[in-house]
Amino acid sequence: MKQMTLDKLLRTIDFPGVSSQLPVLDLTNDSRLVKPGAVFVAVPGYKVDGHRYIPAAVKAGAIAIVAQRHTPGISIPQFIVNNTRQAQAKLAAEFYGNPSRKLKLAGITGTNGKTTSTFMLEAIFQAAGLHTGLIGTLYNKVKDIILPTANTTPDSILCQRLLRDMADAGVTHASMEVSSHAMVMYRVDFTKFSVGAITNFSPDHLDLHQSMAEYRAAKKRFFDMLPADGFAVVNLDDPSCQGIAGDTGARRLSYSLTNPKADIFLADYQSRDSGGVVTIKVNTQDIPTQPGQIPFTLRLPGRHNLANALLAAGLVYMGERLGIDLYYVASLAFGLRIFQNLAIIRRYFLKK
Numbered sequence: 001m002k003q004m005t006l007d008k009l010l011r012t013i014d015f016p017g018v019s020s021q022l023p024v025l026d027l028t029n030d031s032r033l034v035k036p037g038a039v040f041v042a043v044p045g046y047k048v049d050g051h052r053y054i055p056a057a058v059k060a061g062a063i064a065i066v067a068q069r070h071t072p073g074i075s076i077p078q079f080i081v082n083n084t085r086q087a088q089a090k091l092a093a094e095f096y097g098n099p100s101r102k103l104k105l106a107g108i109t110g111t112n113g114k115t116t117s118t119f120m121l122e123a124i125f126q127a128a129g130l131h132t133g134l135i136g137t138l139y140n141k142v143k144d145i146i147l148p149t150a151n152t153t154p155d156s157i158l159c160q161r162l163l164r165d166m167a168d169a170g171v172t173h174a175s176m177e178v179s180s181h182a183m184v185m186y187r188v189d190f191t192k193f194s195v196g197a198i199t200n201f202s203p204d205h206l207d208l209h210q211s212m213a214e215y216r217a218a219k220k221r222f223f224d225m226l227p228a229d230g231f232a233v234v235n236l237d238d239p240s241c242q243g244i245a246g247d248t249g250a251r252r253l254s255y256s257l258t259n260p261k262a263d264i265f266l267a268d269y270q271s272r273d274s275g276g277v278v279t280i281k282v283n284t285q286d287i288p289t290q291p292g293q294i295p296f297t298l299r300l301p302g303r304h305n306l307a308n309a310l311l312a313a314g315l316v317y318m319g320e321r322l323g324i325d326l327y328y329v330a331s332l333a334f335g336l337r338i339f340q341n342l343a344i345i346r347r348y349f350l351k352k
Helices: 006-011 050-059 084-095 114-127 156-169 180-184 212-225 239-244 303-316 326-336 338-350
Strands: 026-028 038-041 064-067 078-080 104-109 132-135 140-142 145-147 173-177 195-198 231-235 251-256 264-272 275-282 293-298
Touching: 006 084, 026 084, 038 050, 038 084, 050 064, 064 084, 084 156, 104 114, 104 212, 104 303, 114 132, 114 173, 114 303, 132 156, 140 156, 180 212, 195 212, 195 303, 212 239, 231 239, 231 303, 251 303, 264 303, 275 303, 293 303
Parallel strands: 026 038, 038 064, 064 078, 104 173, 104 195, 132 173, 195 231, 231 251, 251 264
Antiparallel strands: 132 140, 140 145, 264 275, 275 293
């Protein structure tokens, strides 16, 4: 990663007149982590206001402050913006060299099923022999290194740092859980997703969003962010999901357990102990390779996991975007890997 200077970094948030060539050695919103050469972003949190810690950041060696209001008596430059969370997202992407552009990145949102779906997609990527990364509820992963996590989707600085670490480690394909918190807090702004998907939509997080309309708007914002050359994978069995993705500029791909007109449809399911044999039918011409019907063994019980499997299939079948062999990987990965990933999930939730 090229060295960042203060003037170049601040141009990202529309401060073009800064002439300082000081090297920026770090970017943080935690005064306890400030080291000499860092830029400190003062974020007004829900419990603690980062502006209170500006003096501590200066004392620790920060070279500039990005804040929403001026703090008297501070000896280093202060750059005032309307929203430091938004500014932080821009700064983080620029500071870490826009790493999402180096990856094939899939984002999964929805009320339930995000974690399982990301693990399914991770299994498919690994079965294809790809170098993978993962950001989600259980942990973050850079290639083979497991990292602890505090949030389903980390704040924008940590998110971009993880993506940078992935790119530097040779990761090519990554999956990310994208929460509604992430959308209202701008955690994945200026992140390029090759594909995005939604599992389902039902009441949740109303302590944060205050209403279902606000919650829906948060989910919708993710699909509004998808690029025109990307794909949106949408649950056709949930009318709310169709509405949430309705205005996306990306091309849409639908999946369904019940509607044979969906692009990816559950053609058959033969129940077995702890799962069953699934047959997927592919209807759409948008999928470059037309495999027709694909059977595989799903070692997870429940219709919700059938829906998660169809979502993961929808993501991976966009082979042109994700660069993998469709038929071979779908059959192999679902049969061999998902049960191992489920064991991880079960161990996690049994501890809760």
